[in-house]
Amino acid sequence: MSVSALRGLRGRLRSKVASGPPPGPARPEFWRSPLRGPWLTAVFGLVLLFGVIILFVSGLLSYAAYNPDVSPVNDQTPNKGLLGFYLFTWPTSPYWGYRLSQGLHVTLGIVLIPVLLAKLWSVIPKLFGWPPVRSASHALERLSLLLLVGGAGFEFVTGILNVQLHYIFPGSFYVLHFYGAWVFIGAFIVHVTFRLRRAVIAVVTGPHAEQHRPLTADEVPTTDAMGLIAPQPAAPTISRRGALWMVGAGSAALLAVTMGQSIGGWMRKTALLAPHGQNPGNGPNGFQINKTAASVGIRAGDIGPAWRLTVRGGGRQTVLTRDALYALPRHEAALPIACVEGWSTTDQQWNGVRLADLAALVGFTDDVPAVQVESVQRGGSFNRVVLAANQVHDPRSLLAVEVNGAVLSPDHGYPARIIVPNAPGVHNTKWVTRLTFGEQA
Numbered sequence: 180m181s182v183s184a185l186r187g188l189r190g191r192l193r194s195k196v197a198s199g200p201p202p203g204p205a206r207p208e209f210w211r212s213p214l215r216g217p218w219l220t221a222v223f224g225l226v227l228l229f230g231v232i233i234l235f236v237s238g239l240l241s242y243a244a245y246n247p248d249v250s251p252v253n254d255q256t257p258n259k260g261l262l263g264f265y266l267f268t269w270p271t272s273p274y275w276g277y278r279l280s281q282g283l284h285v286t287l288g289i290v291l292i293p294v295l296l297a298k299l300w301s302v303i304p305k306l307f308g309w310p311p312v313r314s315a316s317h318a319l320e321r322l323s324l325l326l327l328v329g330g331a332g333f334e335f336v337t338g339i340l341n342v343q344l345h346y347i348f349p350g351s352f353y354v355l356h357f358y359g360a361w362v363f364i365g366a367f368i369v370h371v372t373f374r375l376r377r378a379v380i381a382v383v384t385g386p387h388a389e390q391h392r393p394l395t396a397d398e399v400p401t402t403d404a405m406g407l408i409a410p411q412p413a414a415p416t417i418s419r420r421g422a423l424w425m426v427g428a429g430s431a432a433l434l435a436v437t438m439g440q441s442i443g444g445w446m447r448k449t450a451l452l453a454p455h456g457q458n459p460g461n462g463p464n465g466f467q468i469n470k471t472a473a474s475v476g477i478r479a480g481d482i483g484p485a486w487r488l489t490v491r492g493g494g495r496q497t498v499l500t501r502d503a504l505y506a507l508p509r510h511e512a513a514l515p516i517a518c519v520e521g522w523s524t525t526d527q528q529w530n531g532v533r534l535a536d537l538a539a540l541v542g543f544t545d546d547v548p549a550v551q552v553e554s555v556q557r558g559g560s561f562n563r564v565v566l567a568a569n570q571v572h573d574p575r576s577l578l579a580v581e582v583n584g585a586v587l588s589p590d591h592g593y594p595a596r597i598i599v600p601n602a603p604g605v606h607n608t609k610w611v612t613r614l615t616f617g618e619q620a
């Protein structure tokens with residue numbers, strides 16, 4: 180493009196901006212809801228402020244629960260760098276900790292959807308603000324809002340797809356949701372820093388101080404300082420209080436049909452939106468199944484008489500048949516399964532061989548090391564895990580062979596599966612065939 184053509188374009192753009200917004204949503208009078216205003220936006224914003232803090236903290240905890248620094252096997256974000264600054268060895272107590280924090284994370288995320296949508300609706304005129312960019316600092320502000328709205332949308336959408344569609348992107352979900360969270364929280368902190376004061380003032384002042392009235396014939400439409408109040412409001416079809424009730428009722432309805440999946444037991448029947456709604460059957464093995472044996476390609480031969488458990492470490496190796504494993508000293512532990520997807524079971528009564536006793540089989544008696552667990556399952560991202568030393572050490576950590584008084588069903592990991600207190604469900608590997616103590620990848 181030549182210089183004169185560029186100049187011409189610039190001139191045309193200038194006169195366009197000077198002549199005011201084009202007809203349509205860029206004109207303040209296009210937006211007519213009398214509900215919009217600083218108060219309504221601030222109420223939704225403050226609810227989201229508290230909600231996002233809880234989502235972020237429980238999300239960070241879930242990341243730590245995967246023990247990514249214990250082994251590359253557990254780490255799907257090896258390039259996280261400083262973002263892993265806070266990681267700590269995930270404890271085994273309280274045994275219901277992950278169940279609580281992940282249930283909270285997923286349930287709250289779902290419950291906040293109506294609030295997020297209402298908040299976006301309440302500020303939509305600003306999306307079309309005219310001129311689109313006024314100055315460098317205005318451009319920066321708009322960019323941060325793009326990251327804020329885009330980041331929130333991204334985190335909610337990836338989270339919901341994951342819990343509803345059951346890992347449509349295994350592996351990559353984890354990475355996307357993790358980095359997305361940091362982008363979002365950065366923009367969120369900037370936003371809160373600039374808006375918190377105004378929001379608190381708007382809430383304290385109340386909606387009645389806002390000027391919501393139709394213009395007289397000779398008045399020029401202007402907007403309030405925040406650009407939210409409609410200059411030519413239509414007659415209300417619902418009160419502001421009614422709108423809050425509507426959003427609240429939406430959240431309450433989502434809560435009612437979601438929380439049962441985290442509480443488990445009979446409450447699971449109320450979890451209409453839960454993806455794992457199918458009846459897992461009755462009896463001792465009648466509790467939630469993540470992936471059935473058939474769905475991950477476990478063949479009868481893999482877990483039949485030819486199955487062996489190999490225990491390795493410290494230069495030693497022992498191979499056990501099913502009968503030999505089942506004959507080892509057994510212990511009980513009452514522990515839930517708590518999936519990253521937010522569903523969990525009530526405590527199940529597990530019976531099996533302590534991981535610490537299996538470590539002793541290959542000579543680790545005083546100081547138990549970490550262990551790499553491998554499943555007979557071929558492929559998939561859940562067929563192996565490295566459990567940290569503190570997890571092996573806990574007397575409640577078992578290679579379980581029975582649950583609730585019956586032998587494990589094939590879907591729950593027969594002939595042997597891991598169960599560790601406070602660990603995310605995915606670390607409770609099913610159909611275990613090899614344990615390697617003290618020399619994991």
Ligand SMILES: Nc1nc2c(c(=O)[nH]1)N[C@H]1C(S)=C(S)[C@@H](COP(=O)(O)O)O[C@H]1N2
Pocket residue numbers: 466467468469470475516517518519554556559561562590591592603604605606607608609610
């Ligand atoms: N080998 C193997 N183990 C596995 C899985 C798997 O897909 N393959 N799923 C994990 C996940 S994500 C969860 S939540 C628990 C669920 O255990 P359950 O199906 O017995 O309830 O098993 C874990 N163990």
Ligand SMILES: [Mo]
Pocket residue numbers: 469517518519520604605
């Ligand atoms: Mo899971």
